[in-house]
Amino acid sequence: MNVHDSDTISQILVNKGYKKTDSINDAHIILINTCAVRQKAEQKAFTLIGRLASLKRERPNIISGIIGCVAQEKGTDLLQHFPFVDLVLGPRNIYRIDDFLAQIKEGRGKTSSLDLTCEPYTLTACNGYAKGRVSTFLKIMEGCDNFCSYCIVPFVRGRETSLPAEDIISASKYLISQGIKEITLIGQNVNSYNTKNNTLPTFPGLLKKLDKIAGLERLRFVTSHPKDLSNELIGCFGELTSLCPHIHLPVQSGSDNILLLMNRRYTRDKYLSLVERLKIVRPDITITSDLIVGFPGETEKDFEDSLQLIDNVEFDNLFSFKYSERPQTKALQLPGKLDEKEKQRRLFILQERQRKITLSKNKKMEGSIQEILVEGTGKKDDSQLTGRTPGNKVVNFSANKNLKGQLVRIKIIKGFQNSLLGELVDKYDRKVY
Ligand code: 5AD
Ligand code: SF4
Numbered sequence: 461m462n463v464h465d466s467d468t469i470s471q472i473l474v475n476k477g478y479k480k481t482d483s484i485n486d487a488h489i490i491l492i493n494t495c496a497v498r499q500k501a502e503q504k505a506f507t508l509i510g511r512l513a514s515l516k517r518e519r520p521n522i523i524s525g526i527i528g529c530v531a532q533e534k535g536t537d538l539l540q541h542f543p544f545v546d547l548v549l550g551p552r553n554i555y556r557i558d559d560f561l562a563q564i565k566e567g568r569g570k571t572s573s574l575d576l577t578c579e580p581y582t583l584t585a586c587n588g589y590a591k592g593r594v595s596t597f598l599k600i601m602e603g604c605d606n607f608c609s610y611c612i613v614p615f616v617r618g619r620e621t622s623l624p625a626e627d628i629i630s631a632s633k634y635l636i637s638q639g640i641k642e643i644t645l646i647g648q649n650v651n652s653y654n655t656k657n658n659t660l661p662t663f664p665g666l667l668k669k670l671d672k673i674a675g676l677e678r679l680r681f682v683t684s685h686p687k688d689l690s691n692e693l694i695g696c697f698g699e700l701t702s703l704c705p706h707i708h709l710p711v712q713s714g715s716d717n718i719l720l721l722m723n724r725r726y727t728r729d730k731y732l733s734l735v736e737r738l739k740i741v742r743p744d745i746t747i748t749s750d751l752i753v754g755f756p757g758e759t760e761k762d763f764e765d766s767l768q769l770i771d772n773v774e775f776d777n778l779f780s781f782k783y784s785e786r787p788q789t790k791a792l793q794l795p796g797k798l799d800e801k802e803k804q805r806r807l808f809i810l811q812e813r814q815r816k817i818t819l820s821k822n823k824k825m826e827g828s829i830q831e832i833l834v835e836g837t838g839k840k841d842d843s844q845l846t847g848r849t850p851g852n853k854v855v856n857f858s859a860n861k862n863l864k865g866q867l868v869r870i871k872i873i874k875g876f877q878n879s880l881l882g883e884l885v886d887k888y889d890r891k892v893y
Contacts, residue, residue, distance in 0.1 A: 461551075461646055462528060464597040466493045469527070469554050471589050476558045489523045489561065490515065491547070494530035496612050498784035505530045509542060516544035523564050525549060532616040533787065536572050548572035551617055552602065555581060576603075576618030582631040590638035594835050594865045595678075598635070600628050600666070601647035605656070606685060608712070609723045609790035610752065610783060613648060622647075622654045625661055625669065632673055641865055642678035642833055643670070650681045651688035664692040671700040677867060678833060678850070682708045687725045689734050697742040705742045706776075706852040709734070710750035714769030715762035718755050721794060728769060735773050746776040746851030753810055754783045754803030757796035763806050770814055776821055776851065778814045782807050815877065822853065822875030829885060830855065832870045834863040849880070857882040 469491060470480060481487050490512060494505035505526075512524050525547030526538055532550035539548055546564050549557070553573040563571050580602045583589055590596055603618040604611075632643055645666075647653065653663040661669060663681075670679055679702040684693075686709055696703055709731075713719050716727050738745050751766060770778060782803040785792055830849045838844035844856045845863060847870075856879055857870050870882035 461599075461648070462493055462495055464599055464646060465528065465551060465554055467589075467597070468583060468599075469493070469557050471583055472555070472557055473561075484511075484515065487522070489525075491525040491527050491557075494526060494528040496529035496533045496616055496786070498781060498786075500784065502530055502533075509545070513542070513544050523547070523561060525560075527551070527554060529612070529616040531572075532574055532576070533612065535574055539570050539572060546570050548574070550574040550576065552576050552578040552580070579621060580623060582623060582627050590635050590640045593640060594833060595642035595644070596635055596640050597644050597646045598628065598631060599623065599647065600645045600650060601653050604648040605652075606649060607723060607790070609721060609794070610755065610786065612786040612789060615788045617648065620649070620652065620656055622657065622659075625654075625666055628666065629669060629673070632670055632676065636673065636675040639865060641676075641867075642680065643676060645670075645679070645681040647681075647683070649683065649685045649688060651684045651690070651693060655688075662692075664690065664696050667693075667696050667700060667703060671702045676702050678702055678704050680704050680706065680852070684709050686711065686731050686734055691737070694734070694737050694741050697738065697745060704850045704852065705745040706748070706850065707738060707745060708748045708750075711769065711773075712750060712752050713755065713758075713762065714751075714766035715758070716765075718758055718762050718765075721757060721791070722752075722755060723790070728765065732769075732772065744851065746853070747773065748777040748852070749773075749775050749779070751778055751780045751810065752783050753780060753806040754798040756783070756791055756794035756798070758783075758798065758806075763810075767810060767813060770810070770817065774817050774821065775814065776853070777818055778810075780807060780810050780814065819875070819877050822877070822880060825849075825853070825872045825875050825880060828872050830870050830872055830880075830882070832857075832868050832882070834866050834868060836864050854879040855882045856880070857884055859884050 492508050495501040509526060516522055516524060523546050524544060526545055527549045528551050531548045536548060539545055547560055553575055560571050580599055601622045603620045604614045605620045607614050651663050653666060684707060697705060711731050712722055712724055714728055832847035832855050834845050834847040838846045838856050845859050846856050848854055855870055869885040871885050872880050872882050874881040
């Protein structure tokens with residue numbers, strides 16, 4: 461979501477005639493987009509903000525801003541604590557970035573906007589948004605009403621709101637006309653798209669409409685809350701040609717006691733039955749997840765339940781975190797806090813266990829033929845091309861021509877921990893194969 465927000469901000473500004481620079485030393489405007497989901501992310505933001513102080517000392521005319529979830533959390537205190545900061549903007553206020561910058565440039569002083577009720581919109585008519593890209597995010601909803609007891613998001617991104625389906629459809633058509641082949645719909649909980657305002661289409665309905673758009677090769681979405689994963693949505697994985705067989709379905713814990721304390725509103729068995737149904741509808745589906753260790757009150761048995769769950773599901777990849785205390789959240793008041801050392805120990809055990817599962821799943825793909833959407837040259841080795849399988853695994857391969865934006869068939873030669881190595885078979889054409 462933050463990557464997409466930063467993108468949106470820079471596109472609004474580029475459309476207003478600003479130019480991007482790769483070097484912070486050349487910039488006249490420096491905006492730091494921040495994440496507050498865990499203390500560590502927040503710390504990173506403050507380290508960067510510290511750097512702003514010396515830049516502003518050297519070049520006092522720079523306009524500097526703190527944007528995003530830390531800005532929303534700390535509010536105008538930031539302007540007092542950091543006198544070199546000119547602008548503080550919450551994540552729901554980014555759409556008027558050019559107005560705020562204009563105010564500062566006109567000499568109207570420091571400014572802030574922390575209104576959590578601002579409605580997001582898609583940058584349909586934004587020239588150049590898709591330039592040079594094959595794949596993009598598209599925001600379909602913003603905010604969250606779930607109040608998981610550990611999570612700061614509902615406090616900093618506000619209440620759930622869905623963007624109009626017509627806007628999402630026309631934005632998708634525009635993006636495809638600009639060369640985009642793959643769209644990832646994003647929202648804190650995409651499954652509850654339009655549920656609150658009781659409007660149509662619901663999320664599966666939206667997917668069905670988007671699937672009909674000519675030229676959209678691949679459709680993905682993040683993130684899904686297990687409690688809202690309906691049978692209709694599961695069915696979409698078996699029906700829609702463009703919908704990729706991958707779901708990110710955060711489980712957070714394998715213990716019913718902890719899930720209850722987390723206010724997740726599903727049980728371990730319910731989660732496992734969702735996984736089973738997904739695998740029945742789409743046997744080749746890849747499943748990834750998020751998991752927190754060391755939540756207050758997590759016993760050794762609760763932790764064992766999480767380990768057992770990851771053995772049971774065999775996630776393709778797992779993002780795991782040590783519980784981090786966040787202001788305003790319910791979990792702050794819970795007894796049974798674990799010390800850092802114990803959280804670290806549990807995280808290490810869990811990650812080791814998952815590493816083996818991920819590697820073994822990647823190795824199982826050796827010898828298979830996969831459809832890859834070529835995204836460009838490799839990050840480490842620019843003689844290689846890189847792309848993803850429908851299941852969202854990164855594949856690197858060599859080719860003597862630029863195949864960016866094309867679907868190709870690749871034979872997987874080797875499975876590594878974080879990627880696959882492949883060999884080009886031929887260009888892929890859905891009509892032929
Ligand atoms: N501590 C640790 N992890 C957290 N997450 C959200 N809040 C916290 C927290 N307080 C994790 C969850 C979520 C992911 C985006 O970040 O696993 O799914
Ligand atoms: Fe946070 Fe839970 Fe909302 Fe996800 S669903 S953003 S974890 S409150």
